Amino acid sequence: MNRRDFVKQSALASSLWFVPNFVKAFEHVAKNTLGVKKLVIIQLSGGNDGLNTIVPYTNDVYYKKRPQISIGRNNLIKINDELGFNINLAPLKNLFDQGYLTIINNVGYPNPNRSHFRSTDIWHTASDPKEYLNTGWLGRYIELFGKMPYAGIELDDSLSLIMKGEHINGIATKNPKILYGNTHTPYFKKILNYQTDDHLSEHNLGYLYKTMIEAKSSANYIYETSKTYKSKFSYPDNPFAGQLKTTAEFINSNLKTSVYYISMGGFDTHANQSNRQSRLLRTYSESIEVFIKELKENDTFKDTLILTFSEFGRRVKQNAASGTDHGAANNVFLIGENLKTQGFYNESPNLLRLDDNGDLIYTVDFRSIYATILDQWLNVKDSAILNRKFSKLDLFT
Amino acid sequence: MRAGFGIGLNALNNLKSMSKTKIINAMFSASENPIPIQLDLSEFESVVQMNTTGRNNSDLKNTQELLKKSRIKIRDLNYTWIERLCTTDAILNEKMTLFWANVFVCRDNNILHFQQYNNTLRKHALGNFKDFIKAIAKEPSMSKYLNNRQNIKESPNENFARELMELFTLGIGNYTEQDIKEAARAFTGWSFKPNGDFFLRKVKHDFEKKTFFGKSGHFDGDDVIDIILEQKQCARFICGKIYTYFVNPEIDAKRLEELTDYFYQDYNIKALMHYIFSSDWFYEAKNVGVKIKSPMELLVGINTIISMSFVNKKQLFYLQKMMGQVLLYPVNVAGWRGDKSWIDSNTLMFRMKLPSLLLNNAQINLKEKGEFEDTFTNYYKQKGKNRFFKVNSDWDAFNKQYGKLRPAELKRLLLVASTDQDTEALVSNLLVRSNRDFCIQLMSLPEYQLC
Numbered sequence: 001m002n003r004r005d006f007v008k009q010s011a012l013a014s015s016l017w018f019v020p021n022f023v024k025a026f027e028h029v030a031k032n033t034l035g036v037k038k039l040v041i042i043q044l045s046g047g048n049d050g051l052n053t054i055v056p057y058t059n060d061v062y063y064k065k066r067p068q069i070s071i072g073r074n075n076l077i078k079i080n081d082e083l084g085f086n087i088n089l090a091p092l093k094n095l096f097d098q099g100y101l102t103i104i105n106n107v108g109y110p111n112p113n114r115s116h117f118r119s120t121d122i123w124h125t126a127s128d129p130k131e132y133l134n135t136g137w138l139g140r141y142i143e144l145f146g147k148m149p150y151a152g153i154e155l156d157d158s159l160s161l162i163m164k165g166e167h168i169n170g171i172a173t174k175n176p177k178i179l180y181g182n183t184h185t186p187y188f189k190k191i192l193n194y195q196t197d198d199h200l201s202e203h204n205l206g207y208l209y210k211t212m213i214e215a216k217s218s219a220n221y222i223y224e225t226s227k228t229y230k231s232k233f234s235y236p237d238n239p240f241a242g243q244l245k246t247t248a249e250f251i252n253s254n255l256k257t258s259v260y261y262i263s264m265g266g267f268d269t270h271a272n273q274s275n276r277q278s279r280l281l282r283t284y285s286e287s288i289e290v291f292i293k294e295l296k297e298n299d300t301f302k303d304t305l306i307l308t309f310s311e312f313g314r315r316v317k318q319n320a321a322s323g324t325d326h327g328a329a330n331n332v333f334l335i336g337e338n339l340k341t342q343g344f345y346n347e348s349p350n351l352l353r354l355d356d357n358g359d360l361i362y363t364v365d366f367r368s369i370y371a372t373i374l375d376q377w378l379n380v381k382d383s384a385i386l387n388r389k390f391s392k393l394d395l396f397t
Numbered sequence: 398m399r400a401g402f403g404i405g406l407n408a409l410n411n412l413k414s415m416s417k418t419k420i421i422n423a424m425f426s427a428s429e430n431p432i433p434i435q436l437d438l439s440e441f442e443s444v445v446q447m448n449t450t451g452r453n454n455s456d457l458k459n460t461q462e463l464l465k466k467s468r469i470k471i472r473d474l475n476y477t478w479i480e481r482l483c484t485t486d487a488i489l490n491e492k493m494t495l496f497w498a499n500v501f502v503c504r505d506n507n508i509l510h511f512q513q514y515n516n517t518l519r520k521h522a523l524g525n526f527k528d529f530i531k532a533i534a535k536e537p538s539m540s541k542y543l544n545n546r547q548n549i550k551e552s553p554n555e556n557f558a559r560e561l562m563e564l565f566t567l568g569i570g571n572y573t574e575q576d577i578k579e580a581a582r583a584f585t586g587w588s589f590k591p592n593g594d595f596f597l598r599k600v601k602h603d604f605e606k607k608t609f610f611g612k613s614g615h616f617d618g619d620d621v622i623d624i625i626l627e628q629k630q631c632a633r634f635i636c637g638k639i640y641t642y643f644v645n646p647e648i649d650a651k652r653l654e655e656l657t658d659y660f661y662q663d664y665n666i667k668a669l670m671h672y673i674f675s676s677d678w679f680y681e682a683k684n685v686g687v688k689i690k691s692p693m694e695l696l697v698g699i700n701t702i703i704s705m706s707f708v709n710k711k712q713l714f715y716l717q718k719m720m721g722q723v724l725l726y727p728v729n730v731a732g733w734r735g736d737k738s739w740i741d742s743n744t745l746m747f748r749m750k751l752p753s754l755l756l757n758n759a760q761i762n763l764k765e766k767g768e769f770e771d772t773f774t775n776y777y778k779q780k781g782k783n784r785f786f787k788v789n790s791d792w793d794a795f796n797k798q799y800g801k802l803r804p805a806e807l808k809r810l811l812l813v814a815s816t817d818q819d820t821e822a823l824v825s826n827l828l829v830r831s832n833r834d835f836c837i838q839l840m841s842l843p844e845y846q847l848c
Contacts, residue, residue, distance in 0.1 A: 026448070045776070046769050069586055116769035119496075121729055132731040134738060149742045157763035158719055159741050169741035178762050182746050187841060194823035204689050205814060208745065208843040215742035239777035265767045265776025280773060 038304045040260045046268030048310040050330040057084045059353040065317040087280040091289035099342040108329035108362025119311040120141035124162035136162035138259045140385045145166040150218040152259040155243040183216045229253035233294045240264045241287035252298045271321035306335040328359035401488035402697040406798045428490035435517035437652035445591045470508040483700045493522035500733040514538040526664035535595040550603035553581040568634045579607040584618040634662035645684045646736040686814030686847045692720035708787035718765040752840035811839045814847040
């Protein structure tokens with residue numbers, strides 16, 4: 001190393017000790033503005049067949065329209081005179097028995113769209129079906145109330161629309177260590193260490209620097225905090241369970257994140273549905289069971305609400321390939337300790353009154369559920385996030 | 398930079414001795430006769446041929462098989478399009494094609510139709526806007542995407558008519574619901590043959606009188622488009638899109654009116670672009686290096702400096718997914734919003750790491766999202782954990798062109814955004830072992846994200 005190199009190196013080395021004030025300022029912003037309540041949203045991606053999930057086992061129409069794929073009345077877990085759980089949802093039945101489950105039937109929106117992409121957008125943005133929004137409802141929540149990316153975490157490696165705000169977004173990670181590593185490369189640090197706050201006032205360049213700082217400090221916060229709690233529970237060996245396990249570690253390490261989003265794939269069952277859906281529902285319910293056990297053990301279940309939805313339900317009539325095609329209204333699950341209506345919130349699906357495509361017609365707008373959760377669970381002004389008022393449901397004690 | 402995807406040193410040196418007018422003229426003449434993309438689609442063409450000659454060979458299984466093959470071909474079209482962006486001489490035309498693909502947003506599984514659609518964008522990219530929009534309205538891919546095929550006089554489907562005005566020509570709020578209803582009637586019966594040719598199903602077309610924007614007549618779709626273009630708002634709407642894409646994401650109202658007046662005369666896209674590039678204000682500092690590059694601009698821009706070829710094309714798809722812009726797979730009919738919306742914590746980290754991923758063998762430790770149609774296993778599949786990019790980068794060519802440049806010269810070439818004293822200090826303190834390393838370092842700066 002010659003002298004010139006030495007001077008350069010030491011200049012760099014010394015600058016590493018120096019944390020610019022503006023970075024510090026960012027890192028100390030607003031860690032206490034969010035309440036203690038957590039919301040975990042699970043999307044059964046691809047469109048789960050709600051009618052074979054919660055089965056209308058006394059309805060002749062159901063058996064007539066699904067000669068090959070209907071579920072026999074002796075092969076399910078009966079809940080009342082009309083409906084029964086798919087047998088693979090036994091763990092969910094336990095939650096039901098303990099009063100931790102509300103099932104809302106017939107959830108959807110007017111003029112249902114049957115494209116996965118579009119319908120997922122509608123659920124993610126809480127838009128009208130004819131409206132294209134560029135921000136997600138959780139993203140807007142993060143932007144208005146959380147202020148920092150870690151306020152909302154998607155358990156994945158890239159961010160979905162649901163988590164995107166206008167200028168502040170949630171952050172995606174299923175492994176905080178990798179996230180930390182990617183935001184704390186020597187070069188990344190070096191860049192930030194040279195910056196004073198001049199850049200932040202600049203239009204787009206300022207936005208890039210600000211995003212960099214937020215990413216770095218959120219990654220740091222998530223990693224340092226979450227490593228203080230390691231799960232000792234034995235989850236089923238599948239990636240969805242892994243996402244839930246990481247979520248449990250986040251929640252139980254007391255991370256100030258208030259909304260989580262997980263997408264579980266595989267529900268687009270156009271062909272040979274029965275076996276596929278059985279496996280999926282078992283995976284879902286067994287993983288959820290351990291997740292809740294772990295939250296209860298740590299006394300965090302009382303502050304956690306889990307919402308499970310699908311971008312649409314499936315057609316009442318089965319198709320020629322022993323599967324089902326894209327449909328409309330569907331059931332939504334809420335899991336938590338503070339539910340007012342334990343069991344079924346509303347009426348069973350009406351299989352005699354279908355729309356022109358032969359799909360279930362919605363009676364509950366999904367945005368009413370969002371509005372109720374925002375208002376009564378997260379305790380924020382729902383119309384500020386949903387851009388208008390929706391009638392509320394009576395969900396919580 | 399904003400007219401293309403950055404410029405290499407040799408090309409820049411060639412331009413140095415030329416006047417601005419000459420450079421602009423050279424750019425336009427290179428874009429004069431756009432070459433369509435033509436994949437080998439003989440298999441699909443022969444099926445269309447068979448169907449139209451009456452031999453029915455398409456049972457369900459074959460149809461599904463063909464659809465699957467078609468989907469794979471659309472990925473090929475994606476790769477071929479990117480390759481085109483990287484290698485074309487008709488840079489402006491290709492950049493315009495990319496621009497229009499995000500105005501006339503469309504998606505299709507039928508490769509014959511979709512390749513034709515893509516080439517229609519290419520053909521009219523610098524042509525006349527009126528011809529362009531009329532051609533788009535007759536494209537089978539568009540007809541399917543916005544349900545115009547289902548638009549028949551007995552029960553008009555308004556989807557195409559609505560998006561035509563809301564997203565393609567006027568912008569929301571510049572027409573009435575009644576205008577949409579009347580326009581939808583004018584487009585009834587517009588359909589296409591399997592080979593992609595337009596044809597009018599006369600029995601499904603509404604030949605009755607319509608009233609649209611205060612005019613009455615037995616209008617068809619072309620008439621409706623003529624009337625839309627009579628609205629100056631149409632010129633304003635398109636100029637606004639061009640301004641935010643090519644000039645500055647923040648619109649200067651005075652400039653926009655200037656462009657609108659100019660474009661409204663004859664809707665000549667080429668003349669409009671010529672006007673913009675010839676103006677002085679296009680080159681003002683406040684308009685340079687202020688837009689956030691799209692993932693495609695970023696990727697193709699890197700390639701302009703260091704020529705790359707992907708050994709594993711799937712990795713090219715992976716990159717697009719991770720950065721949120723997969724060509725031919727727009728998120729919805731409104732298209733990509735661009736600029737700031739490309740950026741969140743995850744995409745920014747990925748974009749800044751991209752040069753070292755591609756050029757320096759950094760390890761891929763993130764996975765792209767699964768597809769809606771995937772099975773559970775495929776949805777979560779880690780396609781080769783701890784992978785590396787298999788990219789052949791032509792460093793010899795790079796060294797020949799850039800090897801002898803001084804750091805400051807390389808920096809000026811790569812960073813169009815202004816660098817303040819902090820960044821200057823950082824750059825001047827970087828340890829420059831080779832111009833290769835230095836190039837990767839410069840490309841990993843936030844400033845490189847701007848164009």
